[in-house]
Amino acid sequence: MIKTFLCRLLLLVNLLGVSSIGRASDRLESSLIKVYSYVQRPDFDSPWTTKQSEKLVHMGIVVSDHRILVSAYAARSAKHFEGEKIGDSKRYGLKLKMVDPVANLAILEFSETEPEGLSEIDFGEDLELGANCTIYQGTEGESLVARTLRLREVQLQAGVLTSYSLPQYVFEIRKPGYGWFEPLIRNGKLVGAAISQSGSSVFALPVSLIKRFVKESESDHYRSFPELGISFSSLLSPALRKYGKASEYEEGVWIQDIKKTSAFAKVLKRGDILLSLDGTPVSARGSYEHPLWGRIPIVAMMSEIYSGDSVELKILRGGEEKTIVENIGPYSPELERIPSIIDEPPRYTIFGGLLIQELTEGLLQSWGTSWRKRAPLPYLFEDAFHSWPQQGGESKVLVLQRVLPLDFNKGYHSMEDSFVTAVNGIPVTNLTDMAKALDRPEKGKESFARFQLEPGHEEIILTYKGIAKIHNQLRQRYGIPKSAVFWEAGASGK
């Protein structure tokens, strides 16, 4: 009752204070930049080249020292940036200062001159569930378009560029065209920025994550988001609880798997029960009570922890409680067995027309929007169930993507989309291994290179004789640039 009264009172004040609102909007305009990025994404089919350049128009937010904050998605693969102040058609050059694909945030700087009258945005605090804010969209016109939103829920969602999950605001906007880093403003202060839209849901990063990134970007030792590296399932079933000797407890989740690169890899076991993280109890569904957002997955706590911090886990093993403390490392998408940064240029090597690539999330997504259905089944299976690092993280999934046909590789022209598991009889899990193995032909068969393929058990046998000449022919016939990666004898020793 009192709350509604207060709201009405505020509304009244607002109506009376139109001119002051106008001034606030002017001030906001001085803290926003319309950014034009010219992005060239990798072409996974022909990894020596890139896709046609596309122009992305998105918002930039002015932070300390007149640096411009944008989303990493629009900045990471950009070759050129231009910025425009709202209401001013002059374009200014911008350059990339730093980018964190895990946070999906990047910082740009004006390369020479900058527009006049820029002012740093004020950071607000994270929104509470149900709270209102305003999203501002920079349109083709010269002014901002505002829309009032209400925070519907907070979800733990994979970032746009990597599979690392961050807590994100979810708003409902039926109109498409959002998710281009539009600022969310409440009481003249920044409370978040939109990073994606799916159907009528717009996802936005809460300001706490943005503040954290901006602050870290000013430091000499940038600390990214840490990796817990544990997967778990709910422990709601009383039978499973009894079996796991957790009957006397009401909380805790069943630890399913531990990443080899996790700080806890050596101390945790499958089937351990995670009871609490840094003193916060984990419910049987794997959630915790967030002061603003209600019950959200426990993994969301990672966004409040910095890489290098020590993390305390309380676990239950065989009915006995244990406390484990470890210093936790950063999440590194490139250490995944199937690296999860979608716009990372592909790593590949061409040998005698065999185009061999390390399998990545980007390559999988090159099967289009329904890639989860259309990509080759063995790839999808590895991605769904074996994407986590094995051993140190250097082991990857090597795939024969296709064969560039020449007489030299006749007989194998239709081979595609298979795993390359061994070369010259030596097991290989990445391109470096493969280069080494190619430098070590089999005894008595020195002039042949032998590639083992799975899951079909096929093998491809080609010769080293005249391979340099063959590579020249491939460059000519298929218009492959000099910069493309062809195998060279002895290169693995360099």
Place this chain on the structure above:
Amino acid sequence: MTRFLPFLFAMLWMNASDLFAVNIGSMRKSLFKIHVISQTPNYEQPWTQDPVRGSSGTGFYIGKEGILTNAHVVADGKFITVQRDGDDKPMTARVRYIAHDCDLALLEVADPNYFKNVQALNFADFPEVRAMVNTVGYPTGGEQLSTTQGVVSRVSYRRYVHTGADSHLLVQVDAAINPGNSGGPVIQKDKVVGVAFQSQSAAENTGYIIPTPVVRRFLADIKDGKYDGHPVQGLWYMEGALQNAATREYHKLKKGDGGVKVSQVADYSPAKGSLLTGDILLAIEGKPIGVDGKIVMFNERLSFRALYDLKQKGDKIHFDILRDGVRKKVEFALNAKGLFYDPGLQYSIRPRYVTIGGLVFTALSRNYLQEWGKSWVYDAPLVLRYVQNFATELHMFQGKKDIVVLSERLAHPVNTYAGPFMEEVLLRLNGQEVNSVEDIPRIIDKEKGEFLIFEFLAQDTPLVLERKAAMDADTSILQQYQIPLAKWFGSNADDGATANWEVEGS
């Protein structure tokens, strides 16, 4: 890759032109219209059946064996009648032998005198390519017998759609084919050269017939009173690899040598132990194999598999091979369907299943996957799609008779938290390997512990039930959901054709 979109047609080629019609007068009495009432089991709820439907096809008398038709005409048949051309009365029939893998079936009738004065149609060896053939049968849209003429356009070794997974020799005919005609004879001069059975929906004027060699193999197979099936292969090779100059040199092939390289031999293959990965198959039964894997057979170039496929269980086959630079002869005996996952469509009275604590476990099959609709290849759960595609090749699935899937949860307090395990593949129960649906009760019967612990593929958390509570709940769950049988493991006659005539006094 072009997609082959065949469909079964249940009767006859229409639009016979008088100019090309053959004189089938003497054959008329040997032709039968087959009416079938069938019911297909529901794979989602294996104790139930889909609605009854009626269909018809064609068959022809081939002598003491009875009436030959397609397996798909009579599959899942609950009541079958045959009607001779010109007769007014349909006669109740039943399936004597059914061969789903090659889509053939033999029917018999109760009255031994029914075939008196009926002339058996004779088979010719093999149709000549580019020669005219006539197809005879009963099309939809009319009662009368109809004939159509076409030209034999090619011979190949490819997939039969009835199971969707078995390939055999077949003959393609260019003729306007309308849905209908399955099981009808294809005649050249006055002899049968094949059985009409499928067409291609993506191309007009394309029909397929089962040629004489496949029919004869079927008739020889059943001579001992039992249908064994086409020999198991479980053998994969790399087509074309030996075109490559470096590869030829590596394997020390001589000029003029052809051959294909073996990539994989399954554990269940009769070639296991005789052929190895990396062997080069130079010849089969003395016939040289080309680098494309083809041999000369019936004056055509056909996959060497076509020759292998026409053998019987127990027959010996021999290959000339090249292994590590040494030429050898190997010989091994062929076997028929064994204990391994069959990716083809199944035809059984009821899918095999077992319920425990309200959880229904069934055997994965193509039929089960088709519950995800026409594009199940893309829409079914990833794990099941993967297993369907690779079970015959991947080591972890070899030696398994069934891929056991948790298909349904009959909700009850004992299984409340089983939701996340639906459609998952069961690997172990209380630490023991589950290699068939039958293994589940076998393991449970011996179990005395507190829990039942189900471990699934691609699920790191086990599904745990309290054993006693789950067992005690079984009876009430079956009653509550009106499930007639707690389990069904098939019967000896479980070939999906139960039609019979009523025998007095039985």
